[in-house]
Amino acid sequence: MLFRITGESSVEPVPAQKLAGLGILERQDLQEWVVEEPQILGEELLIVTSEYAGFENTLDRLDVLALDRDGKLVVVELKRDRADATTDLQALKYASFCSNLTAEDVQQLYQEFHSKNEATLSPEEVGNRFANFVDTDERIPVDETGWATFELDNRPRVVLAAGDFGTEITSPVLWLNQEYGLDISCVRLQAYEHDGGYLVQGQRIIPVPEAEEYMTKRRKKQDTQSTNRRPPTFNLLFERGVLREGDELLFNEAMFGEDWAPAGADERWDPEADLWRAVVTGKPGLSNNVSWCYDDEEYSFTGLTRAILLEISGGDDPYFSNAFWYWTHPEFDYQNLSDLRDAQVTASDRKSEHTN
Template sequence: MIFSVSGDEGTLEDIEEKDLADLGFLERQDLQKWAIEEPRILGEDLLIITSEYANFEDTRDRLDILALDSQGKLVIVELKRDRADRTTDLQAIKYASYCATLTAEDIQKDHREFWNDRNDDSIGPEEVGQTFADFLDDSVTGEVPLTDNGWANFELDDKPRILLAAGSFGTEITSPVMWLIEEYGMEITCTRIEAYEHQDRILLNSQQVIPVSEAEEYMTKRREKQEKQESTSRRKWALPVLLDRGVLVPGDIVVFDEEQVPEGVKREWNPEDEFWRARITGETGQQDNVEWLHDGNTYSFTGLTKELLHQLVNRDRDKTLNGYTYWCHPEFDDRTLSNLRNSKVTAPDREEPM
C-alpha cells in the first residue's frame, strides 16, 4: 500500500493500485522498453545485453531481455505485464539452458549489435569491452583486461540467473520457484511491478517477493564467498600484480584521470590538489589499500572512486565501476593502472619524478 501526504494539511490518502493493462500499457512496447532504459525497475542494477533474443538453434523462441549482473552472471529476464502465467518459470528455465553456452565475447557482440541498432550508432569493440570492464565488480571478478580485439576478458559464469517480473504471482509460480531454490540452489528472483495513478501521473514500484529479503541476504553472502574464492584462484587482482612488477611501490602517489572527471563539476581538476591524489599503502592482505590524501582514510580503488564521484556529482555509491581505470601513475607517462595491469610494463620503465 502506498500513501500520499498533503504538504499543507498533512492529510493521509491511500493511492489505489492499478493494473498496467487497465492503464493502457502494453507488455513489449511499455514494460519491456522501461526495463531496457532503466534496469533498476527490475529491482537491481543490470547491464542490458539485448532484448527479443532469438539466437537459439532449432527454435523460434524469443527471450524478453538478456542482461548481466555485476557479479558476472547472465540474467534471464521474463516479463509479464499482468499475472505471471503457469508456464513463465518453465520458459525462463528453457532460456537459461540455451544461454548457458554463451561466452563473454558472445554477449559483448550481442550487446554491440543490439545497441548499435537501437541507437543507430556504431560503437566499436573497445568501447563495448570497456563498458563491461567498468560494470563488473572487481572485488568479485578481479581486474578485467581487454583482449587484443578490444573485448573485456572475463570468465562468464556458466549458470545464468532467472529474474521473473510481473504484475502478480500465484502459487503456480511461487511454489515451484521456492522448491527449485531450496532443493537445487537455483538463483531465481520474482519481482512484482506495482502501478499507481496519482495526480495525473503513473507511479511504478518494484518489490522483490522471492526470495524474501532475510533469506536473500544469507544466500547472497554464501554466493559472494564462493565467487570470491573462485575468482581468487582464477587470477590475481590488479594491485598485487602491479606491486609484484614494481610498477607500484608503497608510498607511490597516483592521480585521478582528468579524462574521467564528470562534466559540469565545480571543483577544478588539479594534479597537485589532494582531492585528486591518493597514496599506495602496499597492504595487499586487506581490501583497503590506498589512502585518499583528501581525507586521510584508506579505501579500495573501487571504493575510493565511488566516494570521490559521490562527493563530486552525488553518484550512487552502489553503482558498479572498475576503480583501476580512473587512476593514473605519473611515473609511467600518466597511464591508468588498468592499462599498466594489462601491459607488460615493469619497474625499469618507471620515469624519474620531476
C-alpha cells in the same frame, strides 16, 4: 501501497492498479522501460539485448538478457499481468539456451543491440563498458581485439517480473532455490497513476531480503555436504584410472558361494561367454556406466548385476547389497571393484603399466 500527502494532516492512499488496467503494454511499454531503466527490477543491470531470438530450432524470443554486477548473465521474463503457469519453465528454457554463451558472444549481442540507437559501437567501446560495469577486485582486462576478457559460468540467473504471482509459480521457484541452489527471483510490478503519468514499482518477493542470508548459508552448507560426501564408486574408480573407457570386466565367480548358488550357475559360468562380461562406457550418468556384452545395452552396475541374476536364476541374490562386489577387473588380478576402491589402487597399479 503508496500514500499521497496533501496537507499537514491529510494522507490519501494511492491504490496500486493492474498494468493492463492502465493500458500499459507488455512489449511496447514495460519491456522498453526495463531496457531504459533496469533498476525497475530492483538492481543494477547492464542490458545486453531484448527480444533475443538467436536460439537454434525455435522461434522463441527472450524478453531481456542482462548482466549483473557480479558478471553473471540474467534472463528476464516479463509479464504485465499475473504470471501464467509456464512462466518459470519458459525462463528456465531460455536460461539453458543462454548457458552456452561466452563473454565475447554477450558483448557482440550488446554491440548489435545498442548500435541500433547509438553510433556503431566498436569492440573497444563495448569491452570497456563491460570492464567498468562488472564489480571485481581487479579491473577486467580488455584483449587486443577490444573485448573484455572474463568467464561466464553456465548457470544464468533468472528474474521473473510480473503484475502478480500465484502458488503455481512461487512454490516451484522456492523449491528450486532452496533445494537446488538455482538463482531465481520473483519481482512483483505495481503501477500507480500520478499527475497524468505512471509510477512503477518493482518489489522483489522471492527471495525476500530477510531470507537471503539464510539461503546463502543453506547453499554453502549444501556445497560443503556435497564436497564431503563420499563420491560414487564408479566416479572414484574412473577418476583414479582404475576404470577406463573400453575396459572389459568379468562377473565375479566367487559370488556363487554356499549360501547362494542358483541352480546350474556354476556350470554355466564361463569367462569367455558374453553373459558374464561387460565393457566400461566411461559415461558418468545414472544408467550408462557399463555395456553388457550379452545384449550391447547400457546399464548402471546395479542394473546390470540384477539383470544377470534375473537371467540365470529368475531372481535376486538375497544377500545383494553392493553391485561392485560382483565385478572383477583383469588388469588388477581379477580383484572385485569394491576391494579396488578400498585398497586405494590407481592406474599405475595396472598390469599393462608394468609390461613391455
